[in-house]
Amino acid sequence: KAGVTQTPRYLIKTRGQQVTLSCSPISGHRSVSWYQQTPGQGLQFLFEYFSETQRNKGNFPGRFSGRQFSNSRSEMNVSTLELGDSALYLCASSFLYDRSSYEQYFGPGTRLTVT
Amino acid sequence: SQELEQSPQSLIVQEGKNLTINCTSSKTLYGLYWYKQKYGEGLIFLMMLQKGGEEKSHEKITAKLDEKKQQSSLHITASQPSHAGIYLCGAGITGTYKYIFGTGTRLKVLA
Numbered sequence: 001k002a003g004v005t006q007t008p009r010y011l012i013k014t015r016g017q018q019v020t021l022s023c024s025p026i027s028g029h030r031s032v033s034w035y036q037q038t039p040g041q042g043l044q045f046l047f048e049y050f051s052e053t054q055r056n057k058g059n060f061p062g063r064f065s066g067r068q069f070s071n072s073r074s075e076m077n078v079s080t081l082e083l084g085d086s087a088l089y090l091c092a093s094s095f096l097y098d099r100s101s102y103e104q105y106f107g108p109g110t111r112l113t114v115t
Numbered sequence: 116s117q118e119l120e121q122s123p124q125s126l127i128v129q130e131g132k133n134l135t136i137n138c139t140s141s142k143t144l145y146g147l148y149w150y151k152q153k154y155g156e157g158l159i160f161l162m163m164l165q166k167g168g169e170e171k172s173h174e175k176i177t178a179k180l181d182e183k184k185q186q187s188s189l190h191i192t193a194s195q196p197s198h199a200g201i202y203l204c205g206a207g208i209t210g211t212y213k214y215i216f217g218t219g220t221r222l223k224v225l226a
Contacts, residue, residue, distance in 0.1 A: 004157070006157075033214065035216075042216060042218055042219060043203065043205075043216040043219075044216075045213050045214050045215065048213075048214075056213050058213065088155060090157055090158065092158075103148070103160055103163055104148070104160070104205075104214070105160060106150075106157035106158040106159070106160075107157050108156055108157045109155070109156065109157050111155065
């Protein structure tokens with residue numbers, strides 16, 4: 001079974017631009033979560049989608065948005081990029097995402113550099 | 116807010132030595148997950164602990180969750196260079212679909 005895939009793997013953007021990252025979960029997984037990882041803040045939760053619905057969102061500004069399609073693939077968008085948005089963006093999928101227990105499988109990440 | 120504290124932040128050990136990484140929460144956890152990350156890459160799921168007192172092992176890595184389900188330890192026996200990386204603990208926040216991670220422990224194993 002193929003793992004979680006993320007595209008692109010690397011991206012360089014300029015301040016003020018917008019960017020869209022893509023995540024394809026493991027086949028059969030309906031939950032997709034997004035995380036931002038930086039050296040200073042560590043791994044931080046962005047949002048989670050299940051069956052095309054955003055169930056929860058982390059403490060990020062409205063410039064960060066996402067969506068999930070009917071095939072469970074997900075995209076996240078960052079508008080008006082800032083230098084501080086430079087980070088590794090990780091996507092994770094899980095089969096059954098309930099509030100008490102679940103396993104998440106992570107993609108390799110997209111390294112975004114904002115200049 | 117609920118947080119996961121990991122210690123130590125970094126660790127350098129000689130190959131063959133044993134080591135322990137700790138993950139502590141101020142609140143009861145409903146599931147504690149250990150991951151390993153190579154620099155700049157995604158996280159690899161290692162183990163999941165759910166019951167108080169639970170212990171699991173995989174190859175030379177053993178993870179335990181205390182009875183109160185507030186502290187977990189990850190123990191590596193006879194470390195090897197392949198064990199090097201960043202180890203992170205993670206947990207779901209009760210009543211939400213949010214997930215938090217510990218601060219991470221960077222492990223270096225000297226050959």
